[in-house]
Amino acid sequence: xxxxVKQMVGGHVKNLTGGxxxxxxxxxxxxxxxxxxxxxxxxxxxxQLEEEKQExxxxxxxxxxxxxxxxxxxxxxxxxxxxxxxDTQIQQAGDDVExxxxxxxxxxxxxxxxxxxxxxxxxxxxxxxxxxDQLKDKAQATLEDLKQSAEKCNLM
Numbered sequence: 001x002x003x004x005v006k007q008m009v010g011g012h013v014k015n016l017t018g019g020x021x022x023x024x025x026x027x028x029x030x031x032x033x034x035x036x037x038x039x040x041x042x043x044x045x046x047x048q049l050e051e052e053k054q055e056x057x058x059x060x061x062x063x064x065x066x067x068x069x070x071x072x073x074x075x076x077x078x079x080x081x082x083x084x085x086x087d088t089q090i091q092q093a094g095d096d097v098e099x100x101x102x103x104x105x106x107x108x109x110x111x112x113x114x115x116x117x118x119x120x121x122x123x124x125x126x127x128x129x130x131x132x133d134q135l136k137d138k139a140q141a142t143l144e145d146l147k148q149s150a151e152k153c154n155l156m
Contacts, residue, residue: 065093070103 032042068086075082090097099107 061089061093062096065089065097066100069097069099073099073107 030039032039035042035045037045068083068089072082072086072090074080075086098104
């Protein structure tokens with residue numbers, strides 16, 4: 001709406017002023033003047049913007065590589081096929097990419113749990129109505145009996 005009013009009234013207002021003000025054509029203004037800065041300030045500003053952009057890009061690449069590392073870890077853990085895109089992202093970031101410390105701690109805890117579950121005692125704890133202390137005592141007693149019988153054996 002404002003655009004239409006400006007189009008209709010703007011031309012007539014310029015005619016009423018009689019051209020008292022000189023207007024420079026849009027093409028003649030430099031970017032620095034348009035921003036209200038000197039040319040030197042404008043160049044410094046542009047350089048600063050470029051540096052900030054490079055820092056953001058580097059940070060973004062690092063985060064992408066960290067995420068790719070996490071994904072590749074889980075692919076290895078669950079024996080899923082590797083992704084070439086993840087490998088290239090990790091290589092682009094360099095050797096600085098590691099698993100986040102919190103995730104590394106979680107993975108270490110999971111590995112300990114899996115190792116204990118993979119043992120015989122871990123499987124026995126999953127069975128209901130099994131008294132682990134009683135079972136350990138019986139196993140130790142059996143080992144002691146075997147040692148005593150081995151000492152009495154004439155062949156050994």
